[in-house]
Amino acid sequence: MGLTSQLFLLLTVGLFTANASELVPVYMWQTIPTKGLFPAVTHVSQETFKEILLQKQAHQHSERMIIFAEQSLSPEDFSAKTFYELSQLSDHTRVTYLPTVSTPMEVIQSFGSDIPSVSVDDIIKDPKLLERKQLIIDLNDAKDDEDRVDMLKRHSKFIAEVYEKVSASSRDNVLAIYTGRHSSWIVPGDIVKHRQTREVKAVEGVTKLPHFLVYLNGSFFHTAKDGTSIKELKSLVPKETGFDDKTGLGILTISTDGGDITLNYIRTVDGYWIVYNVTYGGATFTTDMHNPLGFSSSCSSNLTLRETSTGKTDFKPQFLQFPTFQLQFFNNGTNEKTVGFDDSYDCVGFTSPAIWSGLFVTVILAIIISIGIAMIMDIKTMDRFDDPKGKTIIINAVD
Structure with a gap:
């Protein structure tokens, strides 16, 4: 040729x-x-x-x-x-x-x-x-x-x-x-640009379900209402309980040695999949996990969910702490071509510890500079000087 x-x-x-x-x-x-x-x-x-x-x-x-x-x-x-x-x-x-x-x-x-x-x-x-x-x-x-x-x-x-x-x-x-x-x-x-897909290695903790790809590493921790009793939930086994393609509602269950943790999610008309609450032991926990279709959700730090308030004055919430995880919903189901997660939305909020540290240092430096400028502006210099050829300046001492 x-x-x-x-x-x-x-x-x-x-x-x-x-x-x-x-x-x-x-x-x-x-x-x-x-x-x-x-x-x-x-x-x-x-x-x-x-x-x-x-x-x-x-x-x-x-x-x-x-x-x-x-x-x-x-x-x-x-x-x-x-x-x-x-x-x-x-x-x-x-x-x-x-x-x-x-x-x-x-x-x-x-x-x-x-x-x-x-x-x-x-x-x-x-x-x-x-x-x-x-x-x-x-x-x-x-x-x-x-x-x-x-x-x-x-x-x-x-x-x-x-x-x-x-x-x-x-x-x-x-x-x-x-x-x-x-x-x-x-x-x-x-x-020519294509979104890179991170390949999922054959390691323990990665599970392929009919509509989900799930990675879990670690244990859940449940804090009771008294705030002192903490229970570790191990032996994590994710499974898909059900998904209705017409309504977009589905359930992802994670079995542990201390009971099942249920993630209730919905696929919206406008191209999102949202985990709107999590249930464990009869309690419902509030979450704000929402991602566009074609994106995964991950959390490298410890995500802690708070129990949804019942409105009672003596209400004491429970807490559920997630392990390191990554999961993704596949609209048309997983298959043999599903080999990795897409780009992820991490659970780190906008005000991360690094941002708070930067803001704190910036405020301290601004205060120091402001005080220094104010002190410099307050310095008063002499307005008269001794002339060797002229009359000597006499300063009367007053008792």
Whole structure:
């Protein structure tokens, strides 16, 4: 194979990889009058985006879906001035904005090959096309005498008008999606960059469950209501008690030599999995363990949970201390390809001991410097000096 052929092959593979890895923003809204929820996931995979669409249709009973597809779109295109009409939709609809989704149009078209695709001119000529249950409107009507910002402003106004017509003529909940077929901004570093996955070594403490990957190292410690009786819980064996794919509710149980510890979790519609409480020995403990799908949760330090208050005046809480752990929920279940944890959200809070130490030292230094400056400014110098050629300064001593 010649040098020219090799270069051509490398260029072809590179272009294919870039196209396959395009990240496009997705702006979705529904006729439900609730506030918008914005997931914190940096990159949404095709699998996660498909699950979000399925859950929106299942939980919100979305019978109608209309997609507005630009030929190219990127997060840099979004601004309140450009999409003024779209920004006003958040006042009376439920809005979800995903800034980087991997080729969302492929996911949408995978719902069925019978979803018709029409142009803007087709809608103008035949408004009855909007009566279809599912419809893709290609916004491929760029004009030679307008720049990109003007085109997007025109599309924003067109989308708002179409959505008002569809929602006004339908009693069903309408799910509208605004996205693009390709990215209008391609950053080479984002194309070749992949999130590194830490491989799980075959060590004691790592367990693969139907929907979870769990690592435990150490023992639980339970503190009774008296505050002095501490019990060590060893022989940890995690198991998955149940998961309901429709509601997203599930239970992760950790068996110990002192009883079972239950982690109750939920997979939300907006792409999170949340452990909303932990139970042990009849007591419920408050937790704030929440992570986006595709991320794991870890804690290298000792995480201590406090029993949820019962509201009684003589209430004395119990405490449950976790060992070093890492766990991750897999939306579509684990398989032979599940070999490691994804990037983790650590339980360390914002005000860690290192931050407190830095703040304390900074405050002490600021006080010392302030006192030093004040003392320097309070020094008074002599305003008269003895002149050898002049009259001698005489200072009268007063008894």
